[in-house]
Amino acid sequence: MSDMREKIMGTLSTVALPDGGDLASRDMVRALSVDGGAVSFVIEAPTPEQAAGMEAQRRAAETAVAALDGVERVSVILTAHGPAKAAPQPPNLKIGGHPKPQAGPLPVPGVANIIAIASGKGGVGKSTLSSNLAVALARQGRKVGLLDADILGPSQPRMMGTNQRPSSPDGELLIPVEAHGVKMMSIGLMLKSDREAVVWRGPMLMGALQQLMFQVDWAPLDVLIIDLPPGTGDVQLTLAQKSQLTGAIIVSTPQDVALLDARKAIDMFDKVKVPILGLVENMSTYVCPNCGHEAHLFGHGGVRDEAAELGAPFLGEIPLSLDVRLAGDSGTPAAAGAGPVAEAYATLARDLVARGIA
Ligand SMILES: Nc1ncnc2c1ncn2[C@@H]1O[C@H](COP(=O)(O)OP(=O)(O)OP(=O)(O)O)[C@@H](O)[C@H]1O
Numbered sequence: 001m002s003d004m005r006e007k008i009m010g011t012l013s014t015v016a017l018p019d020g021g022d023l024a025s026r027d028m029v030r031a032l033s034v035d036g037g038a039v040s041f042v043i044e045a046p047t048p049e050q051a052a053g054m055e056a057q058r059r060a061a062e063t064a065v066a067a068l069d070g071v072e073r074v075s076v077i078l079t080a081h082g083p084a085k086a087a088p089q090p091p092n093l094k095i096g097g098h099p100k101p102q103a104g105p106l107p108v109p110g111v112a113n114i115i116a117i118a119s120g121k122g123g124v125g126k127s128t129l130s131s132n133l134a135v136a137l138a139r140q141g142r143k144v145g146l147l148d149a150d151i152l153g154p155s156q157p158r159m160m161g162t163n164q165r166p167s168s169p170d171g172e173l174l175i176p177v178e179a180h181g182v183k184m185m186s187i188g189l190m191l192k193s194d195r196e197a198v199v200w201r202g203p204m205l206m207g208a209l210q211q212l213m214f215q216v217d218w219a220p221l222d223v224l225i226i227d228l229p230p231g232t233g234d235v236q237l238t239l240a241q242k243s244q245l246t247g248a249i250i251v252s253t254p255q256d257v258a259l260l261d262a263r264k265a266i267d268m269f270d271k272v273k274v275p276i277l278g279l280v281e282n283m284s285t286y287v288c289p290n291c292g293h294e295a296h297l298f299g300h301g302g303v304r305d306e307a308a309e310l311g312a313p314f315l316g317e318i319p320l321s322l323d324v325r326l327a328g329d330s331g332t333p334a335a336a337g338a339g340p341v342a343e344a345y346a347t348l349a350r351d352l353v354a355r356g357i358a
Contacts (some may be wrong), residue, residue, distance in 0.1 A: 004034050004070065008041075019156045030045075037072030039065055043056060043081050048056075051080035065322055100210060105244045110219020112146065113228065113357050115277065116239060118269070120261025122230035124253045125282035128328050130160040130316065130334035131182075137223060137358055138181035138348035139335070144358075145176065145183040145224040147216075149235055151208050156227060159353070161331020163191055166216075173217045180336050185216050189277030200323035206238040213243055213248040223282075224357040233267040240272035244358050247275035249315065253283045254302035262303075266310060275358065278313035279303050280348065283320040287340075318350050 009032075013024035023029055023043060032041040044060055045051035058078045066074045108114060117130045127150065134146040148156035157163050160179040166189055168174050176183040187208055218224060223246075229235050239245065248269045252262040266276055281303035286295045297320060307314035317325070321341050327334040335345035352358035 004039075005032060007067055007068055008039060011068060012061055015061045015064060017057060019051070020135055023057065028271050032077040037070060038075075039071050039073070040077075041077040042077045042079055044081065046081055048080040052296030054078055055209055070279045071174045085183065093182075096106040100207075105240070105242060105340060106214070108218055108224060109246045111221045111224045112221040114148075114221060114243055115246055115352075115358065116228050116274070117249040118228045118235075118236065118248050118252060119230055119251045119258075120232070120263065120265040121207065121252070124230075124251055124258050125318070125343045126251050126326060127155045127159060127227050128333075129251050129282060130225050130248075131328070132155060132318075132324075133352075134184075134225045135343040136181045137219045137225075137353070139346070140349055140353060142222040142349075142353065142358060143220055143224065144181070145218045145221045147212055147224060147226045148184070148188060148230040149209055149226050149239065151187045151235065152229060154186045156184060156189075157188040158331065159328045160184050163189065169195070172328045173215055175217050180333065183218060183221070185212055185218075187212065198228070205289075206242075207338035209235055209238050210239065210242055223352075232265055236265075236268060238290060240269070242272050245274050246287040249277050249283050250279045250312075252303050252306070253298070254280065254281055254299035256299075256302070258298075258305050259302055262306065263286060263310075266312070276310070276312045277306040277352075278315035279310075280306055280315045281317040285319035291320065294347065315351060316344065318348075319342050336350045 009029065010025050012029055013022050015023045017023065017026060026043065028043050030042040034041070043054065043061065057076065058076050062074050062076045065071055117126050117133070119126045130146060134144045138144045141265045146156060146160070148154045160182065162177050162179045162184065164177045166174045166177055166185065174185065176185040177189060178184070218323055226239065228239070250262050250265055262279070269276055281297055286297050288295065299329060304314045319341060323339070323341055324334045327337070334341045338356045349358065
């Protein structure tokens with residue numbers, strides 16, 4: 001090192017840093033150039049944040065070096081290692097590709113139980129049961145995930161009251177959003193608005209479902225509740241073939257026509273060897289909020305009888321209640337509140353916990 005460079009480094013060792021050491025001992029001086037009386041160098045801080053707080057040291061270094069004999073001009077630039085940390089990026093995962101080949105059903109890492117909520121017929125209350133059961137389980141201290149697999153008609157963002165777009169800091173895994181103590185993921189959260197319709201064919205649906213199960217950072221969960229689309233189509237089959245399901249809960253209203261479709265759903269799960277965990281009767285009794293009269297708009301007890309006939313557990317009944325509908329539409333499931341309906345969901349949740357499957 002020339003005398004002049006040594007003198008400069010010696011001078012820079014007198015410029016102390018706020019967090020200890022000095023410019024020389026912390027090895028922050030780069031590209032030192034001495035050209036006649038013109039001196040220039042760079043102070044390189046470890047992070048952009050630290051560099052932002054070091055203007056005083058830059059000026060002190062400039063003044064100290066300018067005072068050395070033989071120095072006529074000094075130029076000191078303050079910089080930092082690498083670019084500033086990037087802001088969290090929106091996920092670059094493209095949801096909805098063709099499914100990836102997979103040898104057989106796989107567990108979802110870190111998820112103890114996977115329960116599919118299914119029905120044969122549409123509109124019987126699958127999504128409502130899924131969100132309420134998830135919230136009731138979370139209130140009982142369980143770690144719960146809710147996957148909206150109704151990919152063509154996602155309703156969980158509305159029922160759980162969130163439109164937050166999931167992030168993916170590493171561009172590999174999506175971080176589920178949290179609502180009412182439940183980790184939630186829905187294709188609805190990836191759409192630009194909840195009015196945007198998804199127009200996909202079977203393979204795209206299956207690919208999307210596979211991604212929502214395996215490319216989401218679910219762990220750790222005691223139970224993942226999957227809200228299925230109605231019927232016995234591609235999504236149900238994909239789910240049974242790709243993931244190790246603990247079993248399925250079948251929701252039905254007590255009407256014969258709904259029960260007929262429920263039987264088809266049960267038959268499908270039997271064929272793909274997914275255990276039926278039990279049946280739930282939704283929209284069971286209606287209690288008039290004015291006079292307390294009980295009415296059975298869709299019949300009563302049909303699901304219990306059906307369960308007995310099939311040898312499947314009957315898990316319980318959820319009353320037909322205006323509160324359930326209003327709560328679902330408002331984004332806070334009824335199970336998050338108090339009263340007979342919240343208690344009905346809590347009972348259902350307790351039963352699943354007692355059976356060691358949630
Ligand atoms: N126990 C209940 N009491 C009152 N309204 C209910 C009850 N269960 C569901 N509903 C209402 O019925 C409608 C249909 O329910 P939901 O969307 O849960 O059905 P689904 O079976 O998931 O429908 P889809 O076939 O469209 O997926 C919703 O408006 C919901 O608020």
